[in-house]
Amino acid sequence: MADQTLPIAGSLDITPPRVKERATAVEWLHEWVITTDHKRLGILYIVYATFFLLVGGLEAMLIRIQLIKPDNHFLSPGAFDQMFTMHGTTMVFLMGMPLLFGFANYLVPLMIGARDMAFPRLNAFSFWLTAFGGLLLYYSFIGGYGLYGMGNAPDVAWFAYAPLTERAFSPGHSTDYWALALIVSGFGTLGTAINIIATVLSMRCRGMTLLRMPLFVWLLFVVSGMTLVTITPLTACQIMLVIDRYLGGHFFDTQAGGSATIWAHFFWIFGHPEVYVLVLPAFAIENEVIPVFSRKAIFGYPAMVAASVGIAFISMGVWAHHMFTIGMTSVGNTFFVLSTMLVGIPTGIKIFNWLATIWGGKVQFRPPMLFATAFLFQFLIAGLTGIMLAVAPWDWQLHNSYFLIAHFHYVLVGAIVMAFFAGFYYWYPKIIGRMLDETLAKWHFWLFVIGFHITFDTMHFVGLLGMPRQIYTYEADRGWGTLNTVVSIGGFIQAIAVLIFAYNLIHSYFRGRIAGNDPWDAWTLEWSTPSPPPDYNFATDPVVHSRRPLWDLKHPDDPDWKYE
Amino acid sequence: MSAIPALPPAEPWSLPSRGRVGMLSLIIGESGIFTIFVVAYIYYIGKSLSGPTPQQVLDIPLFNTICLLSSSVTIWLSERQIERGNMKAFGALWALTMALGIEFIIGTFLEWKKLIFVDGLTIHTNLFGTTFYSLVGLHATHVVVGLLMLTLVLIFTLTGHVKESHCERIQVLALYWHFVDGVWVVVFTVVYIVGR
């Protein structure tokens, strides 16, 4: 079954012979720079994000070396501040967002049976804006004292609370690089979000009604809608910051009556939905991987859609749970406790539906499913520590401590990065045409999971003992030394695992087993095309009749459309 | 693989225009930016530590407002004309829309000139100055961007390149112009009525 070409209407029988003269390096480069093909742009996004995953990881390693023992002098205080600022900014804006848009770019048109995105040139423009934003941010390392003094790299933490970012407290250009880079990449993000929305609404193939779209497409659609209303507040408050710094405005100038709290509100109005912008694509990947490797349809498709939309709406009204300590009234605090806890309900529905999808299935623990399973456990814990932080009085203790750091790394690494690893193993064969090596995959998986738990489980306890975040060193008498050493060791193990993964990506590109069209015996439209899919994906527009068009073809006696 | 089974009957299939969807998405996104600036303006009303205050220096720009809002009507009329293929009337109404927009920009220019050189209010003076120039300036920037796009269309109309078949694209652009006008209603209410 696996390698058979399926006679779905519109799918190409064979890869058109692309006999090409061997292009020169310049021609090859030129082709990639001018491309407007959604698949190539998707790959560019993913390569860009993977590069910054390694860069951000390197910064994390430097942080962990500095904190491995009390009173360490590996990094200067200034360099340490730059490292955690750049680590946070990189991982959210240069790794997380491009990675999710990379997967979306590549997969959404394929999954809805379209030949490209709605606006291919806008797509290319958005990518290059994003890429330029990243370059601008990293260019900051070269200014000022140059690489020796880490230049002008931003050092105000990734949430950049005012008024530390005002000229009076951050002279020089470090904060300018931060603000301008995020404005530029923010416009890129906005463009891509618009593009995905238009693609999903206006480019679906015949029969692909909204309630027949794969859940991956649904969730990326929701994410793009959220991006419209979350990235723009960030852009707005960055513009205000630039007005303050360059034109002498007073938005966040507390000496002239400006407010420090309003920056915090504006930032978290972006910042909290942003967490869901990042985590919904992780859910999206789970929604594809878990059914295929459990050999069952997703349990409760309408509930999953409703839960995603519900999370999107509720997440717009929870931002101030990042600010329980900033001095809100008791009524304000109580409101945000309630709204935050409400997010737990749709999230719970999702976890139970995944559980029910596995229930009664025949689970195959291939690499994507390994990561997807680890995701389930880790996301569960991340959600539960999230509830602890939502309990405002307890948050007064836990906020800005390493418990908080452990919690959101459980979300960002334990859930999101895990799911994206699953996505990499799942779709690499489609994108490249070769399978990723399974032995290396297992090394990657076990080392990463073990390292992850050594680091982040321990980190919770450091927080309970009162260690605040963003300190470049700590006193020996606080009793945090041993735990921090353990945290650092776990970090190094994860770094080794990621390097194995990076090696696997390159190794399998040349040596991997040929994948065929449909190596996982899956059910969505992208698996009906050759791997990698040809230009414009489908020769003629496909027609679908259910949520799992390939299931219908593989099981003509028992097609899905009879049950929907 | 066995024979292809009987499939359910084909359903009628229609999809929304991607241009409209894209422009509406952009408008939602832009609304996010304006919302934050409007909230900041409202939050800082009366919080300036020094003068001048809005009561002392702001005059209601009634003529400007009438011009900008009526440009929404003229662009809507021009949309109707291109739908009917009446290119002459379309061009005339389109030019009228532009004239009204340009008048608005000139009006804003004169207002700012008075504020800066007569009243001594700059973006640096106090919180009122900072929030006023940012919010009104953000809106004026959108008007300017809109005018640039209107100009392009006018040039192509005069050279005969705009046809009836471009109706939908013209309407998508008009959506943006309607949005800019709609934002002005909010800005006008907040700055000149609530804030004064």
Next chain:
Amino acid sequence: MISFMRKHGAPLIGLKFWPALLLLQCVQPCAWAQQKHTPPSIFAPASTPAHDIYGLSLFTLGITGGIFVVVAGLLTFAIIRFRGRQDDDRSEPPQIYGSMQVELAWTVVPVLIVVVLFLATARIIFAVQDAPKPADALDVTVVGHQFWWEYRYPKLGIVTANELHVPVDRATYLHLVSADVMHSFWVPELNGKTDVVPNHPNEMWIQPLQTGLFLGQCAQFCGPEHAKMLIRVYVDTPEEFEAWVKHQQQPAVDDAAVAQGRHLFETQACTNCHAVNGTSAEGTFGPDLTHLASRDTIASGAVKNNPQDLHEWIKDPDHFKRGVLMPPMQLSDAQIDQVVAYLDTLK
């Protein structure tokens, strides 16, 4: 639930809760503090708000722990029971698309849990934030500066820095204001943290139940030396506190033996930032030094207060706190010795 909410539970329960943690802590040597203190922990409350929070946290841990056991147990069972087997016939399992009843059930249960948790949380929020202020409460204004803390007792006429003294069993209200950027005041055993925000005065209160030295530190990133913006709170017996207040209200000691050092101090740039009550030194940018020698530490708790370290500090503050706003004073070693001798008399 009621028992969790008890106001004065035994403070050590928290540590028993994490036996492994305690073991790890014991490995750490207690370095140099003169006073006996334990490393901070949010599970060893020594003050009323911290106790309330502790009770609520145990309740929350109980609920979330229960959820974890049930859900993780089901997940583990599912992936073991329904794993694909080698001898399988390769057929697809029965396809199930959903079930309204089941999904409704697992929507209702989380709703109930949320309601319970929310009510318990709201109760403590109002109990802590809206507690009526007792008439005998002590008022302290806490001013956050870049990398040090200023404590003002407006009704007692005391200004001091970095080491906060409060009486046991009596409520102390801390009025939090910032001189520059955002900071956060956090001593885990006494209360949760409250941010110290410029242009936005905040308030928090503590009512310590036992005497001792409690450690904390700034919990909101505030610049390069955020890490060394430490907090030391001395909870004194009422008598000790009375004596401390009496002592702090005195003007600075004027010892003729160190007149040279005093002269140097008053004629150098020191007085631009530092104040010594009863002299011409009236700077407010740095810590008040009137009773410097009565404090255990300098540099916001980062450095021991002894002549050698004080000498080193004046010579090059960056040696201890890189990025600190105090400049090196460009004095000769002999001059610094004289200044240190003078400062040492400011008991």
